[in-house]
Amino acid sequence: MTDTINPTKGFLKGELLLKAVKHVFTSPSSAEEDPETSQPDTSAETPSQVHLPKRQRTARERCTQCDVAGLLQMKLMQPRALAYAAVQLHFALSSAGTWRIIDDDFDYNEFYHNIVDYFELPSSPDAAQDVENLLLW
Numbered sequence: 045m046t047d048t049i050n051p052t053k054g055f056l057k058g059e060l061l062l063k064a065v066k067h068v069f070t071s072p073s074s075a076e077e078d079p080e081t082s083q084p085d086t087s088a089e090t091p092s093q094v095h096l097p098k099r100q101r102t103a104r105e106r107c108t109q110c111d112v113a114g115l116l117q118m119k120l121m122q123p124r125a126l127a128y129a130a131v132q133l134h135f136a137l138s139s140a141g142t143w144r145i146i147d148d149d150f151d152y153n154e155f156y157h158n159i160v161d162y163f164e165l166p167s168s169p170d171a172a173q174d175v176e177n178l179l180l181w
Contacts, residue, residue, distance in 0.1 A: 123163030
């Protein structure tokens with residue numbers, strides 16, 4: 045349900061998008077974890093210092109390879125990473141059989157850039173604060 049007083053509340057924070065981000069940037073198995081048992085570290089001093097949660101591995105699961113977030117040295121949620129995951133999720137939920145930049149009436153390039161622009165070009169100081177809060181995962 046949409047919050048008419050604060051329409052950005054919950055924007056780009058849906059359960060499926062969260063799972064898509066985890067699937068792409070950490071591991072498919074981390075996307076299956078219960079969100080109640082895996083919360084981000086919010087004890088940081090400023091919002092930009094909040095870290096993405098990292099799944100604890102058992103001794104049997106440990107390996108020497110890094111996940112994508114580790115390879116990219118991604119410690120925080122980034123607007124372009126979120127936009128990428130949103131594009132991947134939209135495609136996965138669509139009925140399209142193959143990838144195309146423009147699929148029927150939907151332009152994935154425009155969709156990606158609209159999300160990035162929302163984060164990188166806020167229209168006011170209040171919007172900039174909303175964007176900063178939105179990136180707290």
